[in-house]
Amino acid sequence: MANITIKQLRYFEALAKSAHFGRAADACSISQPALSVQIKELEKTLGTALFERSPRQVSLTAFGEQFASRCRGILRSVDDLSDLARSAEDDLVGRLRLGIIPTIAPYLLPRIITNLSRSHPDIELNIRETLTEKLISDLIEGRLDAAIVALPISEASLHEVPLFEEDFVLVRARVDADKPVPDRASLREMRLLLLEEGHCFRDQALSFCGLRSPLPREGMDGSSLSTLVQMVGTGIGVTLIPEMAVTVETRSADVAIARFPPPQPNRKIGIVWRKTSPLAKQLTSIGACVRDAALLLSDERSQGQ
Numbered sequence: 001m002a003n004i005t006i007k008q009l010r011y012f013e014a015l016a017k018s019a020h021f022g023r024a025a026d027a028c029s030i031s032q033p034a035l036s037v038q039i040k041e042l043e044k045t046l047g048t049a050l051f052e053r054s055p056r057q058v059s060l061t062a063f064g065e066q067f068a069s070r071c072r073g074i075l076r077s078v079d080d081l082s083d084l085a086r087s088a089e090d091d092l093v094g095r096l097r098l099g100i101i102p103t104i105a106p107y108l109l110p111r112i113i114t115n116l117s118r119s120h121p122d123i124e125l126n127i128r129e130t131l132t133e134k135l136i137s138d139l140i141e142g143r144l145d146a147a148i149v150a151l152p153i154s155e156a157s158l159h160e161v162p163l164f165e166e167d168f169v170l171v172r173a174r175v176d177a178d179k180p181v182p183d184r185a186s187l188r189e190m191r192l193l194l195l196e197e198g199h200c201f202r203d204q205a206l207s208f209c210g211l212r213s214p215l216p217r218e219g220m221d222g223s224s225l226s227t228l229v230q231m232v233g234t235g236i237g238v239t240l241i242p243e244m245a246v247t248v249e250t251r252s253a254d255v256a257i258a259r260f261p262p263p264q265p266n267r268k269i270g271i272v273w274r275k276t277s278p279l280a281k282q283l284t285s286i287g288a289c290v291r292d293a294a295l296l297l298s299d300e301r302s303q304g305q
Contacts (some may be wrong), residue, residue, distance in 0.1 A: 003045075004042065004045055004046075006075070006078055007038070008038050008039075008041065008042045009042075009071050009074060009075055010028065010075065011024070011028055011030075011035055011038045011039060011042075012039065012042060012050065012067070012068075012071055013068070013071055013072065013075060014027045014028050014035075015035070015039060015051065015058065016060055016064065016068045016071075019057060019058050019059060020057075020058060021035060021036060021058065039051070046067075048061075048063050049061050049063070049064070050063065050064040050067055051064055072141050072142065075142060076141065076142035079142050080142075080276065080277070080278065094122070094123070094124060095123075095124045095126060096116075096120075096123050096124065096125050096126065096145055096146075096286070097126045097128065097143065097144045097145045097146075098125060098126065098127055098128070098144065098145065098146055098147070098148070098286075099127075099128045099129075099130070099135035099138060099139065099144045099146070099147035099148065099149075100127065100128070100129050100135075100147065100148045100149075101129070101130075101131065101132055101135065101147075101148065101149050101150065101199075101200065101201075102129055102130070102131070102199070102224070103150075103195075103199065103200075103201045103225060103242055103245070104148060104242075104244070104269065105127075105129045106245075106248060107242075107244040107245050107247075107248055107297065108148075108244060108290070108293055108294060108297060109127065109129075111293035111294075111296055111297055112148075112289065112290055112293045113125065114293075115289040115290075115292055115293050116286070116289050119285075119289055120285070120286070120289070128143075128144060131198045131199060131200075132149050132150070132153075132199075132200045133198065135147040135149060136149075136153060136155060136158070136272075139158065139272065139273070139274065140155070140157060140158070140274070142274075145273060145277070145279065145283065146271055146272065146273040146283050146286060146287075147271070147272050147273075148163075148269065148270075148271055148290055149200070149269070149270065149271075149272060150200045150201070150204065150267045150268065150269060150270075151268045151269070151270040151272075152268075153272055155272075157274060157275055157276075158272045158273065158274060158275065159272065159273055159274070159275045159277075159280070160270050160271075160272050161270050161271050161272070161284065161287050162268055162269075162270040163269050163270050163271060163287055163290055163291040163294065164268075164269055164291055164294045164295070165266050165267065165268050165269070166242055166243045166244055166266060166267060166269065166294075166298075167242075167243050167259065167260075167264045167265065167266045168204070168205065168208065168240045168241065168242060168243070168260075168264070168265040168266060168267070169240065169241060169242075169243055169246060169257050169258065169259055169260075170182070170238060170239075170240060170257070170258040170259070170260065171228075171229055171232050171238060171239050171240070171241055171249075171250065171255050171256075171257060172232060172238045172255065172256055172258065173232060173233065173234075173235045173254065173255060173256070174233075174254050174255055174256045175235075176256065177256035177258075181258045181259070181260060181261065182238075184208065184209055184210055185210075187208075187209045187238070188209055188210060188211060190237060190238050191236065191237030191238070192205070192209065192211075192237060192238060192239065193222060193228045193231055193232060193236065193237045193238065193239040194206070194221060194222070194228070194239070195221065195222055195223070195224075195225070195228070196221040196222065196223055197221070201242065201267070204265070204267055205239075205240045205265075208240070208265035225239075225241050225245050225249050226249055228241070229241065229249045229250060229253045229255060230253050232253070232255050233253040233254040233255045234254075240265065242267065243298075243301070244294070244297055244298075244301075246301070247301060269294070270287075271283065271286065271287040271290060
């Protein structure tokens with residue numbers, strides 16, 4: 001049997017993940033015909049089909065499913081070998097695949113990138129912004145080096161490093177600015193606007209209010225904090241947002257901000273990576289850059305108040 005190349009395995013993984021030749025080719029930075037040729041060569045080498053092809057979709061065969069599982073392990077081991085060589089360097093160089101959740105990325109990411117470009121100028125930063133569940137899956141499967149998320153994750157294969165905590169604030173219509181700040185019991189009686197299912201911030205807000213989920217007639221799900229804040233400005237209801245989002249999300253909305261009395265609702269933000277990663281020392285340094293970015297943002301917000 002002819003040798004199977006690492007390049008072919010990466011092309012296979014991209015196609016298995018996207019189930020679309022065009023998207024897989026884009027992800028691999030090659031042309032679609034070139035990707036197709038490589039997949040056919042791989043199938044010829046193996047002597048069996050990996051994919052079922054139809055005009056509208058591409059799906060794995062039964063053998064392809066088994067091959068995909070083995071492929072992920074092989075590619076993860078190859079990446080670990082590369083990381084092992086990089087770990088010998090005092091500073092992190094080359095590609096860093098960093099994941100970040102949507103309730104952090106718009107507010108903190110610009111400062112993180114600035115900090116990293118100064119402290120680690122030889123990094124090639126690849127960012128993936130998506131929900132926690134997807135980030136953790138990508139991290140475990142070796143598609144990411146680290147992720148910035150709300151803790152705890154409680155995944156046995158991952159190492160968690162807490163970086164900072166931040167409070168949640170109440171957003172309500174400006175006409176309600178002089179009203180007393182509602183307590184948890186009062187919030188449960190209000191129309192609470194929340195992020196859609198899958199966002200960890202949704203679960204944190206519900207937990208603070210002592211709710212498992214809002215009643216359908218009382219709630220409204222949004223895909224972003226921006227949407228929720230704008231809807232609050234129309235008088236539809238109230239919402240909670242993390243403090244780092246206040247400046248960006250409230251500047252063009254007719255809303256007022258209120259802070260809860262102690263104990264205030266908050267979240268703990270941290271960086272996570274695989275326990276097997278040889279880049280622990282370097283990723284700890286990345287975490288410090290993220291913490292510094294958060295402190296800078298907090299200072300800027302305090303000075304603007």
